Amino acid sequence: MTRSIDTAMPENRENSLSGRPQGNDSGYFITLPSPVGGDDHLHLAVNVSDRTVLVDHESVLSVEPGDLVITGARRPALRTGGEVGLALFRVPFSLLDASAADLRKVPHTHLSGRSGLASLVSQFLTALARTPGRERLAGGQRLALNTADLVALLVDKVLQEQRPACAGAGHDMLVRIQSHIEDNLTDPDLSPESIARAHHISVRYLHKLFQAGGTTVGAWIRQRRLDACRAELRRQRRTVASVAHTWGFVSPSHFSRLFRQTYGLSPRQWQAAASSDS
Template sequence: MGSVFTDIEAFGETLAASGLPPVLSRRHDGGEFRADVVARDLGPLKLIQLVTPEGECFRDARSTRAADEELWQIDLVTRGRARVEQGRGTADLSSADLVLIDPSRPVRFASTASTHVTMLVPRQELRLRPGDAARLVGVGIKGDRGPAALVSSLAQGMARSLTGFRTNEADRSAAAVIELVAVALEAQLGDARPAPDEALRDRILGYIEARLSDRDLTPAGIAAAHHISVRRLHKLFQDQPLTVAALIRHRRLERCRADLARSDRTVAAVAARWGFADPAHFSRLFKATYGYNAAALTSNNRARTVMVPTARPGQDGDAQIAER
């Protein structure tokens, strides 16, 4: 259940605490101020539902934060109308429409009394190419057809119903939602779709992300699931920073590091959740990659953790995932 606010300053403070990139109020309708906010986390995905009166707000270069450079913001209108201006794009949104926003850049919002849902997605999860992002930011996407309609329908009920998820369930569900968002954005690009190899590689990346906790996730299994040979799979990734096996290791290690930092689970339990069967091997791999022991993240006194240079891509230890 959300919090109802009649004071605009208290509402702004709660928005800041929710993780929403900051905005400055320009005006509201002048009547009684009444707003509502609900924030929920689903793995790496954050959803924030807002009920606001008519008004305007903006974000300028001085109010952006370094953390906002790590996010993409997808706004969805569920009731009322809104206008979003960013860069050279202007999106006029009605119910079910959505827009991609870069939280690290200035933006202006104006809306009627409305309800909308904001999804905050880590950039590393959505993996938008810079050229595609430039074309999509600030452009309205109709939510009454195609993949965008699925995103719109799903997001409308998510912010108030995300309860009862186990950690691995939340992460896998978030991966599925993020993949659906990626499909909707790709569809918006129309004729500027990626080349066939890029599209296939993107699908494989989404497949890997949704199955990181599966110990049987291997290049051979991934190739079979996409009806291609292992040789073809490796060729798709030959110009990428990481091989398929190294990518799986890297993403699993990132999930382990995030879990260890935000939970009181043991190193062995977290390692097992993300597909590492041998705790000793995991500990060696973790230290080789990050320069400190995984157990350091379970300590309350994290300030004592000694950091050394992180391994470069491809130097993340003696992984057990075979390249075949």
């Protein structure tokens, strides 16, 4: 018997993890809440059964117990042979530390759940899928955010592995520059000029390195700062202005506008949503 699974489903607006059975089998949809209405989602399936499941998308995958299938497609559909033993998770893009453009490029990727980070994610999500719905709901926003953080680590690994190898020297230089930026995000004077000077390259060459990856130096710095502020706002009870200043934003009002444009909520709204279940 073949079952089709369409991952489109009504949005859940509660600050918690929700799920429902898929038919009369062991498959579940589990949706992490999005603080931004209409957010795109990453879809992740875990084989929670004790048997191999055949998954047919563009090719047939033999998904062993504990294996994962991940995709950033807007509306992916999976066809499985036999009884479905998949737990299906939807994670809002806004909860992952990557751009929506990068996440949409993630193809159907099959990951072995036997070792490494994928094994850790698989074990956590399998346990979560087997947790009664009432207990998942009781975990609220905190459980959802912790789940998203773990999935974000896996997504980052997938994206890193799928990026084409750049010309050796250029790629190595870009990695060093990105590490330098991460170490200096709190410096309000961080700029293309200061970065180029620190690495003894021209500003023009610096821009060329980032353009090869489909972004700009300024956009990359801004997004990393926003991601850092978002993470801090949901975990600490500091003022918005204080957090913005810590991460290199000179103007709190400018920061608030950028935050709303990026995540669909003001920093205060995001902080309030994150603390509602604390």
